[in-house]
Amino acid sequence: MDTTANAPDSLRPWIASYPEGILWDAPVDETPVHEQVLAACARNPGALALDFLGGTTTFGELGEQINAFAGALQSQFGVTKGSRVALMLPNTPFYPVAYYGVLRAGGTVVNCNPLYTVPELSHITANAGADIMVTLDLQQIYEKGEALQKAGHVRTLIVAHFPNALPLVKKILFSVAKRKDLARPTYASTIVSFEKLIARGDKPGPVKIDARRDIAVQQYTGGTTGIPKGALLSHANIAANVSQIDKWGDGLFYEPSKVVAVLPFFHIFAMTVCMNVPLGNGIPVIMLPRFELKALLGIFARTKANVLPSVPTLLNAVARADSVTPDQLASLEVAISGGAALPDEVRNAFAKKSSKAILAEGYGLTEASPVVCCAALRKPSKPMSIGLPLPGTDIRFVDVDTGAVVGIGQDGELQVKGPQVMSGYFENPEASKDAFMDGWLRTGDVGHMDEDGYVFLVDRIKDLIICSGFNVYPRTIEEALMTHEAVEEVNVIGVPDEYRGEAPVAYIKLKAGQTATEDTLKAFLRDKLNKIEMPREIIFKDALPKTLIGKLSKKELREEYAQGKAQKK
Structure with missing residues (x-):
């Protein structure tokens, strides 16, 4: 039984700090997000829904495509409740069509980062049992899908033609100048055209969704370990977080707002804040396939967008660029920073570029769909x-050693309860059990709450590195380096990085008589790690520090690295 539901407000000091008009105990809407978006499509079919590099999709067109894709998934591939469909797509109009189409068909979305290596993608698709993957015919992405299919991890590839996402002139130019970047799929029964499925115009059959039990998204995360686990997020979990954010926005996510989606939709933060929230409310999403400063500034100039969900890396790039002027950011009203801690120097530098905009830091984790706290x-x-816990969200801090709840101002592990919290991990009862303490979700983050209910984080319990908002696991890098014939021992730590928030640094002990350089090891790692995982530095040592029981120790390496940086200043 949840004893927090009727807890007195004295146990929730954040309520007194809530902005006027926002209620902590307001009802949370658990209507599945695809139903909300399809309702928005029917409500105002002529309104702009998606803008991709100037190519536009109205809400009416979006609704038709979602339903057609859902119908094709049902009729052609038998997708129904419980079916897992993998999406390996960058930000394009294809992503929301595929995402909501899978949900409308009754299936479960399994997001795949196109930057992941084939072994990483193999684990996710095999673990999830995702027989179908939706991807693009861009060569660098398509070849990974093809490799997964050849290895038997996915049965069917549904392939979208990238130039179709572009406005006419850019489509023609891309088809001529960038033709070599496109794969040439041999379409057959197991490699199918996305556009041809839409063109069929199949009508989806009814699916009865149990919002609290049926899984909408199986989002893979390592949490604080290196082996990704599938967090089971129900339709109600995701819809609840959308509702919580909507209430917290106090009207921000309604007309005439426009939300910039430069963060990738396959990341849980962008999926919720950049896509589900605005489209469910009938406002446009302005997409970029990846972050480029010139392109981002072009969006503000062309569309006058006013909401920018972001990560500290992006904000730092904007703040540090000499070419960026306040006039170029004049339309920006709110920038929301998530995915990693926001350094104070980045906050201050960004304020000089955009003195009008509110820069609000938020916090969340995959297992909470993801947002838990956010500044006003x-x-x-x-x-x-x-910031403060979102409406309907309870938090507490627990002593890391004793498990006792600590008081105001005392550091402890942040733990969470709320309608956005997952039920557990897919087919992993041990990890699911470890994720909770007395019904509270354990975050692995250490911090405290002040007397006004504001939350401050100070550290993380485990060794997870958060780089540009993405989880980087030392073990993944260590295991890749250990496959090199010259490496005897390796230990990877996370260090502060002005641009990415954190970056991995690898310490290496070579085998006797062996030689290697930083450049040769990085070249060795190129096909084993993605760009985010690549160590910023590789440092060679005669011996690596160990604990009393012989385990490699990161503590001494962190101290050594910090001392070395201090001496260089």
């Missing part, structure tokens, strides 16, 4: 805080 979006909040 309509007025300034306490600096260096991740």
